[in-house]
Amino acid sequence: xxxxxxxxxxxxxxxxxxxxxxxxxxxxxxxxxxxxxxxxxxxxxxxxxxxxxxxxxxxxxxxxxxxxxxxxxxxxxxxxxxxxxxxxxxxxxxxxxxxxxxxxxxxxxxxxxxxxxxxxxxxxxxxxxxxxxxxxxxxxxxxxxxxxxxxxxxxxxxxxxxxxxxxxxxxxxxxxxxxxxxxxxxxxxx
Numbered sequence: 001x002x003x004x005x006x007x008x009x010x011x012x013x014x015x016x017x018x019x020x021x022x023x024x025x026x027x028x029x030x031x032x033x034x035x036x037x038x039x040x041x042x043x044x045x046x047x048x049x050x051x052x053x054x055x056x057x058x059x060x061x062x063x064x065x066x067x068x069x070x071x072x073x074x075x076x077x078x079x080x081x082x083x084x085x086x087x088x089x090x091x092x093x094x095x096x097x098x099x100x101x102x103x104x105x106x107x108x109x110x111x112x113x114x115x116x117x118x119x120x121x122x123x124x125x126x127x128x129x130x131x132x133x134x135x136x137x138x139x140x141x142x143x144x145x146x147x148x149x150x151x152x153x154x155x156x157x158x159x160x161x162x163x164x165x166x167x168x169x170x171x172x173x174x175x176x177x178x179x180x181x182x183x184x185x186x187x188x189x190x
Contacts, residue, residue, distance in 0.1 A: 018054040020076070024088040028066040035059055035120040040113065048088070061116070064088055073112065075119060111141045118150045127154040145175035149184070156188055164188040
């Protein structure tokens with residue numbers, strides 16, 4: 001199972017080229033992948049620990065991978081707290097001879113690719129595509145909150161607070177522990 005994470009990249013450093021340093025509990029490879037890259041492979045930057053120029057992270061995500069470890073995908077957005085180091089916990093893959101488990105992994109990978117495409121559409125301000133992709137993902141992953149969050153964000157960006165709030169409430173219902181959703185619900189009430 002690969003994981004998708006949203007990562008806040010530091011900005012406002014005193015050095016001339018702000019960087020984000022990735023370290024991990026095991027040596028892993030780091031790739032930068034364009035949002036448009038359908039294969040999800042991208043360009044290899046090197047192994048952890050590694051410093052990445054923050055400027056290279058626009059319209060790209062980070063792929064963390066290695067032999068025998070669980071792949072992870074990170075989407076980076078700026079933050080201002082001055083943190084410039086992130087520790088990544090890498091988990092070993094369990095060996096599966098079970099075809100059903102492999103099919104489930106492939107289904108999750110398809111869902112993550114759809115999520116990345118919806119995020120790409122959202123950042124491109126293509127609200128209709130964002131909602132269409134999110135709708136498809138919610139049909140294949142009915143327990144996932146992410147499609148409803150992206151739908152809500154697209155409605156909020158369009159100025160339709162009522163529809164945004166309805167989508168955020170669906171997401172909150174599916175993921176009641178996510179406190180970030182509470183903030184989105186609050187924003188949609190303005």
